[in-house]
Amino acid sequence: MPASPKTYATVPGRRYPHGATVEDDGVNFSIFSRHARGAELLLYADAASLEPFQVIRLDAQVNHTFFSWHVLVVDLPPGTHYTWRMTGPFDPHGHGWRFNSRVELVDPWARAVNVCGWNRWRRQRNGIQPHDSPRGLVIAEEYDWEGDTPLRLPSEQIIIYELHVGGFTRHPNSDVAHPGTFLGLIEKIPYLQELGITHVELMPVMAFDEQDVPEAVWDAGLRNYWGYSSFGFFSPHPGYCVTPEQGTHLSEFREMVKALHRARIGIILDVVFNHTSEGGADGPTLTFKGIGNETFYCLDSLDKDNYLDFTGCGNTVNANHPIVSHFIVDALEYWVREMHVDGFRFDLASAMARDADGRPLANPPVLWEIELSDTLAAAKIIAEAWDAAGLYQVGSFPGYRWMEWNGRYRDAIRRFVRGDPGLASEIATRLSGSSDLYQANLRQPTNSINFVTCHDGFTLWDLVSYNRKDNQANREQNRDGCDKNLSWNGGIEGETHDAQILALRRRQAKNLLTLLFLSQGVPMLLAGDEVLRTQHGNNNTWCQDNVLGWFDWSLVERNQDSLRFVRGLIALRKRHPSLRRRHFLSGQPQPGSPHLPDITWHGETLNDPPWDDPLAQTLALTLAPARQDEVVLHIMINMSDAACRFELPVFPAMRWWRALDTACVSPLDVIDPADQTTVDPAPLLVRSRSIVVLEGR
Numbered sequence: 001m002p003a004s005p006k007t008y009a010t011v012p013g014r015r016y017p018h019g020a021t022v023e024d025d026g027v028n029f030s031i032f033s034r035h036a037r038g039a040e041l042l043l044y045a046d047a048a049s050l051e052p053f054q055v056i057r058l059d060a061q062v063n064h065t066f067f068s069w070h071v072l073v074v075d076l077p078p079g080t081h082y083t084w085r086m087t088g089p090f091d092p093h094g095h096g097w098r099f100n101s102r103v104e105l106v107d108p109w110a111r112a113v114n115v116c117g118w119n120r121w122r123r124q125r126n127g128i129q130p131h132d133s134p135r136g137l138v139i140a141e142e143y144d145w146e147g148d149t150p151l152r153l154p155s156e157q158i159i160i161y162e163l164h165v166g167g168f169t170r171h172p173n174s175d176v177a178h179p180g181t182f183l184g185l186i187e188k189i190p191y192l193q194e195l196g197i198t199h200v201e202l203m204p205v206m207a208f209d210e211q212d213v214p215e216a217v218w219d220a221g222l223r224n225y226w227g228y229s230s231f232g233f234f235s236p237h238p239g240y241c242v243t244p245e246q247g248t249h250l251s252e253f254r255e256m257v258k259a260l261h262r263a264r265i266g267i268i269l270d271v272v273f274n275h276t277s278e279g280g281a282d283g284p285t286l287t288f289k290g291i292g293n294e295t296f297y298c299l300d301s302l303d304k305d306n307y308l309d310f311t312g313c314g315n316t317v318n319a320n321h322p323i324v325s326h327f328i329v330d331a332l333e334y335w336v337r338e339m340h341v342d343g344f345r346f347d348l349a350s351a352m353a354r355d356a357d358g359r360p361l362a363n364p365p366v367l368w369e370i371e372l373s374d375t376l377a378a379a380k381i382i383a384e385a386w387d388a389a390g391l392y393q394v395g396s397f398p399g400y401r402w403m404e405w406n407g408r409y410r411d412a413i414r415r416f417v418r419g420d421p422g423l424a425s426e427i428a429t430r431l432s433g434s435s436d437l438y439q440a441n442l443r444q445p446t447n448s449i450n451f452v453t454c455h456d457g458f459t460l461w462d463l464v465s466y467n468r469k470d471n472q473a474n475r476e477q478n479r480d481g482c483d484k485n486l487s488w489n490g491g492i493e494g495e496t497h498d499a500q501i502l503a504l505r506r507r508q509a510k511n512l513l514t515l516l517f518l519s520q521g522v523p524m525l526l527a528g529d530e531v532l533r534t535q536h537g538n539n540n541t542w543c544q545d546n547v548l549g550w551f552d553w554s555l556v557e558r559n560q561d562s563l564r565f566v567r568g569l570i571a572l573r574k575r576h577p578s579l580r581r582r583h584f585l586s587g588q589p590q591p592g593s594p595h596l597p598d599i600t601w602h603g604e605t606l607n608d609p610p611w612d613d614p615l616a617q618t619l620a621l622t623l624a625p626a627r628q629d630e631v632v633l634h635i636m637i638n639m640s641d642a643a644c645r646f647e648l649p650v651f652p653a654m655r656w657w658r659a660l661d662t663a664c665v666s667p668l669d670v671i672d673p674a675d676q677t678t679v680d681p682a683p684l685l686v687r688s689r690s691i692v693v694l695e696g697r
Contacts, residue, residue, distance in 0.1 A: 013072035019109030038087035096294030110136030207232025279314030343380025395437030433520035481540030568670030
């Protein structure tokens with residue numbers, strides 16, 4: 001129950017753990033602030049309270065130990081909201097200190113956060129107002145997990161599905177009881193099971209500031225939709241909860257996790273530790289700026305009023321400071337230990353490889369702490385291995401366990417499918433796990449997260465429909481979003497009723513997906529691509545919390561042929577361990593097939609791959625079984641404008657069966673083994689811009 005408006009007794013409390021901890025005799029509050037000279041804890045009865053019912057001024061002689069301020073409030077019940085106010089020096093230029101006793105601060109360790117009266121743009125225009133900040137919420141941690149534990153699926157077996165929790169069920173046609181929430185996602189688990197993916201990668205679900213947008217964007221009625229603007233690193237986002245005012249953040253998130261795990265689906269969180277919602281010098285003070293600005297952010301050594309910005313978001317977290325790196329690892333371990341998540345994808349992770357002055361580190365302490373943490377040992381850890389200032393580390397990210405979004409894979413596959421010639425050698429490398437990036441430093445194909453689309457950029461359908469982005473709806477004069485999309489519209493820009501162009505686009509979409517799921521490494525599919533969702537050429541819907549950015553569930557029926565194809569493609573990958581090898585292909589016989597090299601490359605002629613042909617747009621390969629119960633695969637790829645005939649390998653007592661042909665329409669484009677037909681052993685015609693997969697048995 002919420003706290004009643006009375007005065008609670010206090011005792012000194014202790015400095016660890018940080019945050020608000022419910023104990024038998026009350027609630028212990030602790031917060032780090034190295035240079036603060038005083039601290040006040042403000043207690044609110046509930047989310048709607050306009051005034052605190054108690055303000056507790058901490059005594060520096062009693063409630064201050066080393067760099068932490070702490071107090072135990074006797075008998076204080078869970079459900080209480082709270083903020084901090086810190087007193088200290090204001091010297092942004094010399095020392096980077098930004099203490100302001102008028103500003104109420106969110107506890108960075110709060111297990112739940114509510115927005116309450118926070119209005120970023122009102123403060124921007126009118127200055128700091130009393131009690132106008134987000135608030136932490138005291139939460140009791142008890143929860144019945146009913147035996148649930150994080151999944152432990154080998155990396156070579158996982159298939160990632162990147163989705164936005166709000167956008168996945170917020171469309172009016174989603175037909176869920178609680179659209180746009182963790183509980184709403186639960187209702188769509190049967191769809192995810194039928195699709196065949198093994199993990200969902202959730203775009204940011206830690207508490208973020210939806211108001212963190214440029215003024216023109218805010219005035220247009222838009223908001224920060226994607227969530228890359230964190231300020232509560234232990235709290236599920238209240239906007240994804242049904243009753244956050246009741247403090248149900250943890251229980252609602254855990255219900256989603258438990259339901260996904262029951263369906264054998266893992267949860268990877270997209271986390272943002274490279275910057276925060278506080279922005280640069282002109283941004284608001286919400287949390288870190290008010291407790292230790294000089295500790296938590298990278299500042300210019302000559303003028304510490306200037307924030308070093310390697311993220312494009314106004315600030316860069318000083319991730320390799322001992323306090324900050326401990327905070328980050330503490331948060332990650334909490335989400336694994338207490339929330340049962342199965343892994344993390346780190347946004348602009350290369351920014352976390354820099355020191356306080358912005359210099360790249362050869363061995364960044366925070367990245368190695370994550371790598372070596374016992375608590376995180378079974379968790380998948382994935383880096384977006386670049387930042388906004390040009391540090392690009394794909395293939396060389398520190399550590400063995402770190403997997404990487406493979407941007408080089410994305411670019412090569414896009415270029416090849418749109419028709420760029422002379423890429424056979426690179427495509428072979430990408431299809432076989434990007435050994436040029438990972439093998440020399442003793443890593444594996446599973447270190448490569450393969451993708452052709454993600455939240456950031458064109459959807460799959462837009463990738464084959466637009467040559468140019470159209471982001472006018474974002475109200476930034478089309479300046480935002482990437483200009484290098486490596487896309488091809490098939491001959492007409494944008495929407496069209498031309499049947500030939502539409503058929504070509506559908507085939508191109510299937511080609512991109514087919515290469516993705518035939519590649520060694522870990523495939524990642526963007527939610528909605530399986531039903532050809534469009535954003536009408538907008539390649540940066542970060543502020544579009546509307547039908548432009550939402551999953552349109554009517555597409556499940558309208559594009560059921562595409563959905564069927566993706567389901568079949570995933571099933572094909574799952575039944576072929578040869579597509580999911582843990583180690584790099586060698587071109588030599590393996591135990592599973594002692595008389596056949598694990599991979600053999602061809603062109604249209606057997607054993608004659610077009611490595612040095614600057615005009616080549618074709619490639620073929622034969623994959624040996626990885627196990628005794630598997631069959632041989634033969635793959636023929638023709639990205640040219642003309643049909644080509646490919647010679648087929650001949651093996652004693654074996655025939656070829658057509659498993660997939662992207663030039664065919666449903667249901668002949670991907671075929672279950674029971675329905676497959678044999679092909680003639682003569683050279684096989686592969687139609688223009690298409691891929692054929694044969695199974696040998």
